[in-house]
Amino acid sequence: MSGSSPLSPILAVGSVALDTIKNPFGEVSRVVGGSATYFSVAAAFFTDVRLVAVVGEDFADRGAELFEGRRIDLAGLQTVPGETFRWKGEYGFDLNTRETIYTKLNVFEQFEPTIPDAYRTSPVVFLGNIHPRLQLEVLDQVEKPHLVAADTMNYWIEGAPEELREVLKRVDILIINDAEARELSGEANLVKAACVIRAMGPSTVVVKKGEHGVLMTRPCEGEFFAAPAMPLEQVFDPTGAGDTFAGGFVGSLAACGEMSDAAMARAIIYGSTIASFAVEEFSLDRLLRLTQEDIKERFGLFRRLTYFDEG
Amino acid sequence: MSGSSPLSPILAVGSVALDTIKNPFGEVSRVVGGSATYFSVAAAFFTDVRLVAVVGEDFADRGAELFEGRRIDLAGLQTVPGETFRWKGEYGFDLNTRETIYTKLNVFEQFEPTIPDAYRTSPVVFLGNIHPRLQLEVLDQVEKPHLVAADTMNYWIEGAPEELREVLKRVDILIINDAEARELSGEANLVKAACVIRAMGPSTVVVKKGEHGVLMTRPCEGEFFAAPAMPLEQVFDPTGAGDTFAGGFVGSLAACGEMSDAAMARAIIYGSTIASFAVEEFSLDRLLRLTQEDIKERFGLFRRLTYFDEG
Numbered sequence: 001m002s003g004s005s006p007l008s009p010i011l012a013v014g015s016v017a018l019d020t021i022k023n024p025f026g027e028v029s030r031v032v033g034g035s036a037t038y039f040s041v042a043a044a045f046f047t048d049v050r051l052v053a054v055v056g057e058d059f060a061d062r063g064a065e066l067f068e069g070r071r072i073d074l075a076g077l078q079t080v081p082g083e084t085f086r087w088k089g090e091y092g093f094d095l096n097t098r099e100t101i102y103t104k105l106n107v108f109e110q111f112e113p114t115i116p117d118a119y120r121t122s123p124v125v126f127l128g129n130i131h132p133r134l135q136l137e138v139l140d141q142v143e144k145p146h147l148v149a150a151d152t153m154n155y156w157i158e159g160a161p162e163e164l165r166e167v168l169k170r171v172d173i174l175i176i177n178d179a180e181a182r183e184l185s186g187e188a189n190l191v192k193a194a195c196v197i198r199a200m201g202p203s204t205v206v207v208k209k210g211e212h213g214v215l216m217t218r219p220c221e222g223e224f225f226a227a228p229a230m231p232l233e234q235v236f237d238p239t240g241a242g243d244t245f246a247g248g249f250v251g252s253l254a255a256c257g258e259m260s261d262a263a264m265a266r267a268i269i270y271g272s273t274i275a276s277f278a279v280e281e282f283s284l285d286r287l288l289r290l291t292q293e294d295i296k297e298r299f300g301l302f303r304r305l306t307y308f309d310e311g
Numbered sequence: 312m313s314g315s316s317p318l319s320p321i322l323a324v325g326s327v328a329l330d331t332i333k334n335p336f337g338e339v340s341r342v343v344g345g346s347a348t349y350f351s352v353a354a355a356f357f358t359d360v361r362l363v364a365v366v367g368e369d370f371a372d373r374g375a376e377l378f379e380g381r382r383i384d385l386a387g388l389q390t391v392p393g394e395t396f397r398w399k400g401e402y403g404f405d406l407n408t409r410e411t412i413y414t415k416l417n418v419f420e421q422f423e424p425t426i427p428d429a430y431r432t433s434p435v436v437f438l439g440n441i442h443p444r445l446q447l448e449v450l451d452q453v454e455k456p457h458l459v460a461a462d463t464m465n466y467w468i469e470g471a472p473e474e475l476r477e478v479l480k481r482v483d484i485l486i487i488n489d490a491e492a493r494e495l496s497g498e499a500n501l502v503k504a505a506c507v508i509r510a511m512g513p514s515t516v517v518v519k520k521g522e523h524g525v526l527m528t529r530p531c532e533g534e535f536f537a538a539p540a541m542p543l544e545q546v547f548d549p550t551g552a553g554d555t556f557a558g559g560f561v562g563s564l565a566a567c568g569e570m571s572d573a574a575m576a577r578a579i580i581y582g583s584t585i586a587s588f589a590v591e592e593f594s595l596d597r598l599l600r601l602t603q604e605d606i607k608e609r610f611g612l613f614r615r616l617t618y619f620d621e622g
Contacts (some may be wrong), residue, residue, distance in 0.1 A: 189543075
């Protein structure tokens, strides 16, 4: 997987955060999190990533620990006075419910993404789950990217619908979860929901269904690619699983350098593969120890999980 | 798909019913339903089926309309004085909720399955979702079948747990839905649930997850086969989808004549294929018009839906 693909490197804009997470297995304080963090670490297993985000002085040398030695360019990671974005969440006994205890935007409140000049011609742009106004500001600073992928959430669907609509017109691939797809489209049926969302702009809609896997539209109207999630005996910490999926998905596509049906399907499996590791431990702990061999092996397990022939 | 397989024919025991169904699209009264009906019609696309069930005099010549011209032997379909088992259900606006308005067992209340002598050596037995006591009575009347597959439901898990445990000791493949798997095992995680259920007897557990597809254990501990459901723009009537899946699954296995990993995976897809047709119309309407060509075409769509390679 070389960096010479026409779809590489990826410009990734989103949040870098310090998370406090409580779940049935324990609690950790101020571990590194954030949509752009998970995305970048996952994508960097496949291709080069240019990270644009903001942290406070309390982030200290955590960036070095996390990102150095990886294919992540940090020229766009600003450190400003104040505290880093903080989030605290608590999971229920079966990890299917999550309560946000607090969200402290801190330095993120004043974040105005400034894309370094050298990044403006990035062929792929990933817009993490941030305010649609900021997503638009990023798009205004880049020059005709080949591919724009974006994430969003119910908070923006409800709170900034008009700006979100503007973003969607300029997005090629929208990656959202099933509840968000239903809310954004006003359709309970996911096939219809995807069709409505495509009419808003994105030619491809990737619907994340958590433990039920992923459903992706294909260019041919009414056709889909579907993948189950890897059945896991224990999900330890689902935080960041969706962003990790997005990183593996977009990273794999970028490395491949084309958006054929086959490349898109494979990218969904790479995204699912990386996400299945992310949930095994707190924060990015498992991802930071992950090897290309691990990825290759679990990709093979996905194939055994889903493969059938005509007999 | 010939009938000369060592796993053919299938002895199927369960309910034949007259259903009244109300859903957002309309209402039908006293249409044919029942677990053994859906199972048999689906399985008969693949192999020979011997149906054992009971109907009342009101069933009249409905059996002829439904079953004749199909690979279904009706020597075990008893007609007795009284009314056929009746069920009335009403679906919510998105078909995800279903309320049972009434269940009138009628002639089914006195049903004692009597297996015709010629059926006692059937190599495959399917025990539809009936009282575990009746399932045991069936097993006591057959001679060492090669394969016993069974369905059950929360009603029996709660109401007849000891008899159900006796059944499970004698079952090779248990086909249940995700909520039932969790209830039967006491485990919220489906991987753990399947493991617990396998320890009760069945070497294979097939977990039906409705719109989220199917998860099947494999002989190797901790390995699974997973299939998504076909994404459908409209599910018209989900009644009987699970029994239809079971019919396609067991029917395909029986026709294939072996229980290799490949045959089991293919059977899951055939089950899913047939079930995806069943929900398109009320009752068995779509299944009765179904052709082998239809099945083959949609099987191909399933392959396009899930196929990926290593690039």
